[in-house]
Amino acid sequence: MGRSSERGRVGEVFRAFAKLGVTSFGGPVAHLGYFREEIVSKRKWVSDAQYAELVALCQFLPGPASSQVGFALGLVRAGFRGALAAWAAFTLPSALLLVLFAIGAVTFEGPVGAGLLVGLKAVAVAVVAHAVLGMARTLTPDVRRALIGVSAAVLALLLPGNLGQLAAILIGLAAGIIWCRKIDVMASGPLAVRISRRLGASCLIVLVVLLAALPVVTVLTRNAWFGIADAFTRAGALVFGGGHVVLPLLQAEPAVAGAVSHDQFLAGYAAAQAVPGPLFTFAAYLGFEMQDGWAAPLAALLALVAVFLPGMLLLVGVLPFWERLRGNPTVRSAMTGANAAVVGILTAALWTPVITSGVTGLAPLIIALGCFLMLTVWKLPAWMAVLAGAAAGVVAGVAGIGLGWA
Secondary structure, X not given: OOOOOOOOOHHHHHHHHHHHHHHOOOOHHHHHXXXXXHHHHHOOOOOHHHHHHHHHHHHHOEOOHHHHHHHHHHHHHHHHHHHHHHHHHHHHXXXXXXXXXXXXXXXXXXXXXXXXXXXXXXHXXXXXXHHHHHHHHHHOOOHHHHHHHXXXXXXXXXXXXXXXXXXXXXXXXXXXXXXOOOOOHHHHOOOOOOOOHHHHHHHXXXXXXXXXXXXXHHXXXXXXXXXXXXXXXXXXXXXXXXXXXXXXXXXXXXXHHOOOOHHHHHHHHHHHHXXXXXXXXXXXXXXXXXOOOOHHHHHHHHHHHHHXXXXXXXXXXXXXXXXXXXXXXXXXXXXXXXXXXXXXXXXXXXXXXXXXXXXXXXXXXXXHHHXXXXXXXXXXXXXXXXXXXXXXXXXXXXXXXXXXXX
16 A cells, blocks of 8 residues: 555545645646655655656556546545545646636736746756655665666657657666566555456446547537537547647647637647646636637536546556556566666656756746755755745746846
8 A cells, every 4th residue: 555554535635636736837747746745755655666656657658647647646545536536636726727817817927927937947846856866766776777767867868758758668667677676666565556357447448438439429419519528538548648748639629729719729828837737737728718608617627527537547447457467576577677767757857848948047046956955955845845936936037137048
């Protein structure tokens, strides 16, 4: 069950992920850093090895990787109700903000908004750096695993995007089988995931049926609601890696392109960068723009659920089979290497896009270093670093000091 022997309650999971839902800025890689800080380091629901295992597994599956990791952590802690609580608490704050942006109630423009974004991106640098440092100590403590991590980082940098990440994990799996047979990273125990094979297979069947039936029903009925469900379900099922990958898929969907103008799409995408939580919540903004009046909030909810559903069905479908496999000595060795590769992937992502997009001037550099000291030296919680970084960014934005290198 991880390092905590007591099974948690749904409310406990909801509170933990509600905090993450309003403080996790910076994109999928930063989310993994926030998750580790809150769930692994502070609450100790799982070990570093188990956490890295979940990250590696979700990187392989289509869907929003960070949200799948959060869903799995809720599942481990408090069963299916905990998984749903984790998803809702992490997802709904950003979805609500984007809907408010769609109706003009929230804006991210002006010196205050610009400074806020600078500060929050700088905080993400500190959070990811802290997570990489902590995971490196646990998952790459010897020369062999350190070499796997370095190789994965180099590969991820040379092959940017999902291809590099998948290749790095594959290299880690192979190196683990060859080099790490005598290292047992599963000593902390298996994940407490109680899913039957029958339920897992049923989830996979439901996903296949949805992907096959929705396009047919949409064409036959020409119903706008089926069109929304079809477009966002298909986009959510075809995405590997981060939420940025879903954007061209959604933009290419006829149902979306016919209802949302190019300017609306770009405005929503820009707003999605400014809110906490998963980028997939951009679907709520698009759904809201696709309908009018009372139907707009319902369309936002439908689009939001539809874009996340495939990834969650696939995760639940795979987990029971994975639980059987992970006890095999060869699989354990492979996962030892994969966990080291995850450290390398996060290290590469720390450089690009986290540092390259987050440290754009003297002010964000100072904010990032200060927040890193808050996390590592003074051991302050991540939410305090978020507040401090945001406040410092607003001050720098209003004063117009140090936001860029020029």
